[in-house]
Amino acid sequence: MSKWCDIGVNLFSSQFDSDRAAVVERAALAGVAQLVLIGSDIDESRQNIAFCQQHRGCCSTAGVHPHQAANVRPDWLIQLQALSRQAEVISIGECGLDFNRDFSPRDQQQLVFAEQLQLARQCGKPVYLHERDAFTTQLAMLKEHQISHGVTHCFTGDVQQLKAYLDLGLYIGITGWVCDERRGEALQQALRYIPSDRLLLETDAPYLLPRTMQPKPKSRRNEPAYLPVIAQMVARLTNRTMDELATLTWQNSQLLFGFQPSLSTAYA
Template sequence: MNFWCDIGVNLFSDQFAADREQMLARAHAAGVNHLVVIGSDIAESEQNQQFCQQQANKSNINIVTTAGVHPHYASQVNDSWLAQLKQLLQASSVVAVGECGLDFNRDFSPRPQQQLVFAEQLQLAIQHNKAVYLHERDAFDTQIAMLKQHSIQRGVAHCFTGNTQQLRAYLDLGLYIGITGWVCDDKRGAELQQAIRYIPNDRILLETDAPFLLPKNIQPKPKSRRNEPAYINYVAEKVALLKQCTVSDIAAASLENSKRLFNFQSQQHHD
């Protein structure tokens, strides 16, 4: 059996409200023994951190979290957000700063405010020696310029959907690449499928971005369109096919990479 780390779960999405514990049990049964849950604003980051604390000795899965402010919410930060984020980054269960970055596709927050909030988080990542957990949509050139300006060398391009040129730019900075079920979509994911072969095995991370991005290669198709960590192997199957290696190769590499990036304490697998 392969063991997995899913580095992208939106744990407190309303879609998991009715069966969060059962979803985690299914993940464990599928071999997922590490989860990174995503904080998209201060409130969610705090909620995640409290959950990680409560689960520390109860769960069969090692659950850790990111803490940060997504660009969509950059205009909603209050005066104390930075102080609150610094406080969160003291917690051992908080392994990365983010989800942070730039989104010029939807522009839910004004671009100057997005850049301001992103820059503050990049500084914090450096100061606290944490990985950055990056979001980017239609803002690649500005984002890569800011990463270079802040000398960012440790982090992950979360839910990477870009092309080979963008992939190489992230790799050149020393970053890891997070691959989701987007790669299983032969129409939308065509550029990403082309780029996959250029990701070295020691830089690839796997994520479901659950409950979003249900892999299209699941057979038979689930009744619900909701994605969950138990489906991580379908992402790996598509990656292995494109990279012409085995699913076990991808499982082992991505698990090792996640431990290295997020400084997981090595955890014995619980039955």
Template structure:
């Protein structure tokens, strides 16, 4: 039985409202051993924590996405610290900078990001990083705070950007973007340069349905059960076997996040 880990699932997207538990069950049937739920704000992080308390093999991040930075309540730092104490929380994020949409003013994004980086170091949690059209600024902030423990979530950049993140010691999360023959060409080149011990796979479900998936759902919704298609493309591009990739990604997830138990409802 395969033992994959999906290190990026937006399980409390409204797209999963009708079948959240069934989605987890399908993931387990597809050989997914662990799910890492993504917290984009403190409310979603708490929903994730409560869900993870009901399902073994589910873990979560806790943090504030740059889109939500301007909406952070007074005292958010204390609230986040309380979340970070929960055993289900294995990383701080999704945090970072997004200068593509600028849903939050850039100075506020940078302030909230900087404070989250400090909290991550204080609590010895890996950071779960988001970045879009803000590479130079984000890299400078990571260097300034000497961040070397975390993962670049949904990396879609080129080889130059990849190498800069790797120099910091960060892991790289690869999504179905790599299955896109139109937009994924830079990533298809860059993935060859990721050291085996720094590679992680994620669906970013319900987003980024792999375009190479043979039987696509009519809803166009991505889900963790489709992680194997991303793995297949990555293995082809890297010239390795699926078994090698599976074993290495499992070791990497254990090292970074401390995954132990397998997917199953508790009780």
């Protein structure tokens, strides 16, 4: 069986409250041997870390999502610095800018983002990036802070944006968006420009259930066990076999995040 890494799982979404551990078990049975749990605020990052300490094959990001930027406590950065030193934390984020929903004021988003970019550089860990309708500002901030180590999570942009991120040295995370015949065409075109050593796969579970999945779960909930469905589409569009795609994306995840052997071989 091919071995996969899902670099984006929102495991502490309320949609997983009833069967969180079982979700991880089903992923392992499907060959998804490594899960990166996404921390969108300080509390969720802590929950992720505690879960990872009890479940092999899991690691976590730690950060503050732009939606949560307006809600940070005065000592949030001190807390995040402490979390960044935990062995289970392999990336800083999910951080970035979201000018689509503007749940937090833009100046506050930029302030919180800048602090996390600086922290990532200080601790030598990759950034885990979110961006929506804020490409120009985000790119400028990445350049200002000389960011070259990280991943653009759930990339849905066009070829021009893709090349700009690649020029910085970033990896690209591809989700089930690529399986959507309604809105995924631009991503399908951009996919062909991603070098083999920069490609990563993610579900963003429980969101973005692949539209190509048959039959679809009644809950309409995505989960990491469905990562091979996304991989099938990516393999077809890039003229690769599933084994080839599994090997290169697994290697890419190890290179970017520097997984410890005890983590990366948990289900080998």
